[in-house]
Amino acid sequence: xxxxxxxxxxxxxxxxxxxxxxxxxxxxxxxxxxxxxxxxxxxxxxxxxxxxxxxxxxxxxxxxxxxxxxxxxxxxxxxxxxxxxxxxxxxxxxxxxxxxxxxxxxxxxxxxxxxxxxxxxxxxxxxxxxxxxxxxxxxxxxxxxxxxxxxxxxxxxxxxxxxxxxxxxxxxxxxxxxxxxxxxxxxxxxxxxxxxxxxx
Amino acid sequence: xxxxxxxxxxxxxxxxxxxxxxxxxxxxxxxxxxxxxxxxxxxxxxxxxxxxxxxxxxxxxxxxxxxxxxxxxxxxxxxxxxxxxxxxxxxxxxxxxxxxxxxxxxxxxxxxxxxxxxxxxxxxxxxxxxxxxxxxxxxxxxxxxxxxxxxxxxxxxxxxxxxxxxxxxxxxxxxxxxxxxxxxxxxxxxxxxxxxxxxxxxxxxxxx
Numbered sequence: 001x002x003x004x005x006x007x008x009x010x011x012x013x014x015x016x017x018x019x020x021x022x023x024x025x026x027x028x029x030x031x032x033x034x035x036x037x038x039x040x041x042x043x044x045x046x047x048x049x050x051x052x053x054x055x056x057x058x059x060x061x062x063x064x065x066x067x068x069x070x071x072x073x074x075x076x077x078x079x080x081x082x083x084x085x086x087x088x089x090x091x092x093x094x095x096x097x098x099x100x101x102x103x104x105x106x107x108x109x110x111x112x113x114x115x116x117x118x119x120x121x122x123x124x125x126x127x128x129x130x131x132x133x134x135x136x137x138x139x140x141x142x143x144x145x146x147x148x149x150x151x152x153x154x155x156x157x158x159x160x161x162x163x164x165x166x167x168x169x170x171x172x173x174x175x176x177x178x179x180x181x182x183x184x185x186x187x188x189x190x191x192x193x194x195x196x197x198x199x200x
Numbered sequence: 201x202x203x204x205x206x207x208x209x210x211x212x213x214x215x216x217x218x219x220x221x222x223x224x225x226x227x228x229x230x231x232x233x234x235x236x237x238x239x240x241x242x243x244x245x246x247x248x249x250x251x252x253x254x255x256x257x258x259x260x261x262x263x264x265x266x267x268x269x270x271x272x273x274x275x276x277x278x279x280x281x282x283x284x285x286x287x288x289x290x291x292x293x294x295x296x297x298x299x300x301x302x303x304x305x306x307x308x309x310x311x312x313x314x315x316x317x318x319x320x321x322x323x324x325x326x327x328x329x330x331x332x333x334x335x336x337x338x339x340x341x342x343x344x345x346x347x348x349x350x351x352x353x354x355x356x357x358x359x360x361x362x363x364x365x366x367x368x369x370x371x372x373x374x375x376x377x378x379x380x381x382x383x384x385x386x387x388x389x390x391x392x393x394x395x396x397x398x399x400x401x402x403x404x405x406x407x408x
Contacts, residue, residue, distance in 0.1 A: 188366050192249045195371050199256055 028141070030148050031104040034066070038098060040147050041067040046094070047153045050139045055091065057143075066098035066107075069140065070114065090114040092122075094140040107148075109140045131168025135161040226297040226331065228338045235295035236268040236288045238337045244272065246343030247333045251322045254361030254372050254381075257281060271300065274321055277374040281321040281402060282310060284330060297334050301327060303404035310402055313351075318378035318398035320358040325351065 030037060046057035046069055058070040071092040093112040098105050111133065113122035126133040138161035146153045228235055244259050260273045262285075271285025285300040301309045308314060313325035322329070328349055336343045357379060364381050365371050376385035378398050388395055 189249050191366050191369050192252070195365070195369060196256060199371075 026108055026137070026141075028107045028145060029101065029104055030107060032148065034098040034100055034105050037105055037107070037148055038062055038067055041096060041144060044143065044147050045069070046139060046143045049155055050143075050153070050158060057094070058090075063095070066096045067144075068096070068112075069094045069143070071136075091117070092136070094136060094143075096140060096144045107141075107144055109137050109144070111136050111140075129165075129169065129172070131161075131165035135165040137161075226299070226334055227291060227294055228297065229294040230338055231293075232268055232288045232290045232295045235297065235338065236265075236270070238340060239270050239286055239288065239297070239334070241340075242270075242333055242337035243341075243343040244333070246336070247329065250343055250345040251326075251329050252362065253320050253322065253358035254363075254365035255319065255321070255374055256371050257321045269300075276319070276321060279374055279399075281319070281374070281400070282326070283403070284326065286334060297338075299327065299330055299334075301330070305401050305404050307404065317400045317402070318357075319374050319400055320356065320361075323354055323358050323362070324356065 041060050042062045043059045045059050048056050051057070051071065055071050055073050058072055060067045060069050070090045071094060072089045073091050091114065093114055095110045095112055097108045097110065099108075111122075111126065113119050135158070138158050142153060142157045145157075230238065240261075240263065244261075248257065248259065255276050257274050257276045260275065262271045262273065263269070264271075268288035269285060271283065273280055274282040274284075283302050287298040287300060289296040289298055301311075304310045304312070304315050306315075309327065311320075311322050311324045311326035315324065328351065329345075332345070332347050333343060335347070361372060361381075368381065368383070370382050372380065372382040372385065375397055376382055377388075377395050380388070385395065
């Protein structure tokens with residue numbers, strides 16, 4: 001017999017995920033210099049597995065603070081961008097900040113808007129979707145950690161934050177379904193009423 | 201199995217059996233006169249919009265104040281495609297609403313979920329959809345199909361003709377051959393003249 005998890009168990013699992021993620025320290029220490037770390041990270045790309053088919057990462061670029069990766073919508077083959085939403089190809093910048101600390105560096109991550117996106121709107125978007133914020137931070141952290149520790153990018157290290165992002169988006173998805181349903185129902189009523197009016 | 205568990209199960213089954221009859225009874229804590237007045241204002245348009253198929257249907261109410269009865273004759277074109285009504289029966293301090301749904305030729309109710317129609321008026325089954333009509337009237341709110349019990353996906357001709365209607369804005373007619381959209385029927389008529397049209401025996405013969 002299929003063993004389905006009851007609601008309380010699923011809630012507990014979600015809570016455990018949250019706790020695990022909360023326990024993750026945003027700052028990571030590496031025994032290297034900022035210049036050496038920057039040199040290793042520049043030119044790397046975050047694997048497409050982190051974004052799915054909808055987006056991809058441009059190669060890491062050096063900045064005064066560290067390294068940044070532009071996230072672009074559309075496939076990684078240089079074809080069409082997202083003209084529908086009028087946001088251009090670049091939708092987000094993932095940043096790794098490198099600060100000398102003791103015998104090495106402290107690495108922190110951040111998300112920033114591309115130049116054509118209003119920073120207030122960008123911040124508001126992630127304030128409304130904290131699960132997504134956590135997921136992108138986790139992705140850039142995993143990218144930096146895998147490069148600086150000479151190992152392959154591991155999907156397993158980002159899957160928990162991805163699952164949490166999906167879980168946290170469920171109410172929004174449900175709300176979207178409900179709103180679409182209401183629009184369709186109104187369309188149904190309008191169509192029917194119009195047909196009766198026309199038949200008079 | 202332990203004795204206490206058996207006893208518990210027996211009590212639970214007895215409890216369920218005791219509930220089943222009452223669950224079908226439409227009792228409302230509303231005086232009969234109020235209940236009747238609320239039924240007269242029932243959201244029949246909301247019910248129609250939620251449950252009709254692809255052809256236009258019209259509801260003609262008939263009210264009988266003496267017996268607190270209201271019945272609707274449902275027509276399309278010049279044909280009666282359905283009929284139903286409600287009687288308000290005083291009970292205690294409230295009212296029981298008794299549903300009147302005519303018999304189909306096979307002895308069951310019309311639109312009971314097993315009937316086949318070439319030109320259906322409603323999604324089936326009708327009875328739970330009418331219960332919501334009564335509930336909505338008694339609660340003095342619009343008809344809300346979301347409150348209907350889950351009746352599964354409807355794959356009948358009614359559902360497909362309703363979808364065609366909503367998509368095209370063009371209802372079909374009771375004088376169009378079954379399964380054809382009105383546009384297709386008009387095109388066929390212009391090419392072949394009069395078309396054979398199926399007719400439904402909706403009701404059981406009088407006296408049965």
